[in-house]
Amino acid sequence: MLTETHQQPLIENIRAIGHSEAVRRFFGLLKELIDIINLPNGDARLAFSPGRREKGVISADINFFQALRIQKPRRGEVEYHLTVKKSCQDRLKSIDELVFEPITEKSDYLGVIVGQSNVHLLYQPTLRTCWEDCLLELVESTKRGPHSARHNADVYRAAEDEAFLSDLIRLADDPTLGERGMNGHAVEEPEAGYEVLPDLPIQPHNLILFGPPGTGKTFALQPYLQKENSSLITFHPSYSYEEFVEGIRPEVINGQISYRIRRGIFHKACLSAIHLAGYATLADCLNDTAENRTRRLRQAPAHYLLIDEVNRANVASVFGDLITLLEADKRLGAENELWLTLPYSQERFGVPINLFVVGTMNTTDRSIALLDIALRRRFAFREMTPDPTVLSFVDGVDLAQLLRTINERIEYLLDRDHQIGHAYLTTIATHAELCDAFRDRIIPLLQEYFFNDWAKIQLVLGDNPAWGKDPDQRLVWVKKKYTASTAAKLFGEMPDSVEEVITYEINPHLQRGDYEQVSVDVFIKIYQK
Structure with missing residues (x-):
């Protein structure tokens, strides 16, 4: 039980900052910082501290460098300060709402200020990459502590312990709670100030676009990519649960191997979706009332996770135990919502209802009939077939x-899964x-x-003799026919097989690029006898 003393x-x-949602968001960022730098509470390189002279400030320093900070309104709203390498400034200049603040004239680092009204920029991919790269560099700095005189262990604890943070915020909002011992009574926090938006998009929560190559499946993802709230990944055969959701990865820091829990793109996509609903962390979302x-x-905007070539990975293995949470009625905010405990971090985890998963699947790699039944039941499938109507005469x-x-x-x-798409x-x-x-x-x-099997390729291109093309109008030519006598001349004896053998070659003019020698009839007579 906490008391205010x-x-x-x-x-x-926290009381001076005066914005509980902003405080929660800051501590969510601080938790991510802790995961990235992988240093324990009390490490000499850390100084997590609330402001002493200036109230309304909480900061995190690494090796004497400020890495993250929140402070009460200075320009009319709460501000978040993230430190990045100065070399990142050119990459970030295109984001108009960001404010840059030099640390010192000769410093290699730069402060990036994000106001509460632009809080979505805290999760902008380029800014996040610059910040995370800077954190790893600060950890390895030779300008070391000790920081123990300034480090406040409660700041670190609040980032790691969501219940402890909630108690701190409640005490900051109502000092009399300390006198009443909290009594286990829930204290309602002010509602987040976000607009009521239209209902979620009318489309399946889990959708796979499937079809032969060249039918525009990846092109169909472009409208989603043009939205601000989207992320893209391409699966490959060695892709795993540890990369997709979370896993332990080795890292070498100062010659020492350490193991850290890293979040994958699916975990980050779920976080982005709940951020759009005004939650700082998944824990905040799960601790809220169901209603x-x-x-x-x-009411939150949708976030889209786009997975190209979804069937190139072992999908059942990549999704693992999350396959159940993907169901629309099992998502956070749905009628039968569920969550589970992740195996590595032991954190509670759920899939928010405003996350939409859209994948593409090339049917030449694998037919949908061969997909895991559990996957097929949880995804809607939309076939994309070749569309000849978009083509004209040439x-x-x-x-x-x-x-x-x-x-x-x-x-x-x-079969139909091996057709050729119009994009060719x-x-x-x-x-x-x-x-x-x-x-x-x-x-x-x-x-x-x-x-x-060149005989079948000839059938497809109309180069088989029965179709009636002249020899010079074929794309695939018969190079030579071997009868028993010609085979005997070739080998000096009769080979074991006495069957007639035919070898083929692609039209030499086509192969060499002598296109003037390739008649237009070569193509016209593929479809016109």
């Missing part, structure tokens, strides 16, 4: 009909560009589809 300097500064949490999350070649014919043949010989031909404006597309992209793709 304990932790007095910290409580007085208030539901209202705030449903030098007399009907690109739309050309694509339709090729895809109909592929679907017959393989959308930028074609000349005969030379069409030749380039077939030489460098389409024919190699067909080789992959058919495992170098």
Whole structure:
């Protein structure tokens, strides 16, 4: 149980700041700083302290350098000060709302001031990267403490212990609580000042756009990327839960190996979503009443996590136990909300209802029929098929009909998942560009589809003899036919196989780039006999 006489300097500064939500947000940032630098409470390199001479200030110093600070209104609103390397200033100048404050004339570091009205900028990716890089550099500075005379252990504790922080804020808001011993009664905090926004977007919370290559799946993510609240990741075969959610990673600091818990992009996306609802940390969100949490999350703007090539990773392994929390009705703010304890940090964790996950899936890598049943049940799937209608004529070649014919043949010989998307031909404006597309992209793709079964590739391109093309109008030529007698001449004896063998080659003019020698009929007669 806290009393106001304990932790007095910290409580007085929280009271002077006069903005409980801003204080919670600051301590959320301080918790992230602690995770990044990985130093224990009381380490000589740290000085976390409330202001002494100037009330309404709480700061975190690393090796005598200010790293993070909050202070009461000086320009009319609460301010957050983040320290970055001076070399980052050019990268940050495009963010108009940021204010830069020199530390000293010769310092290699710079203060970046973010006002409460622009608090969303605290999570702007470029600023966060600059700040986190600076923290790691400050830890390794040779300008060391001791700081023990200035370090207030309660500041560190408040960042790590959400219940302790809540008690401090309540005492700052109402000093009489200390006299009444808190009595376990909840004290209502003032509502966050955010606008009531329209309901969440009308789309599935978990959506996968699937289809063959070149159908515009990644292009369909562009509207989401143009929104301010979005993050993008591309999966790969070795991607893991530890990278996606959280994991322990080794780091070498001053020649010593240490292990730190690092948050992955999914964890950060969930944090960004609750920040949009006015919460500083996930703990604040989970400690709120269910009714208030539901209202705030449903009225908050949406955050989009975009996952390109989602099926290239082992999705069931990457999501792990979070697969249940992805369900729309199990999210924070939903009717049947759930949360769990993460295995590494042992923190409570949930997926907010204003987070939308949109993935893309190339069906040539894996059909949706082969996906984990649990994943298929939790995601909505929207097929994106080749659209020939966006194509036109180029030098007399009907690109739309050309694509339709090729895809109909592929679907017959393989399946619909291995068609060719319209994007392979959308930028074609000349005969030379069409030749380039077939030489460098389409024919190699067909080789992959058919495992170098050139007879089937000829069928797809209309180069088989029965289609009636003249030999010089074919993209894939018969190089040589080996009968029993020609095989005997080649080897000096009859090989074990006496079957007729045919070898193929790509039109030499196409291969060499002699496109003047490649007739337009080569392409027209793919679809027109």
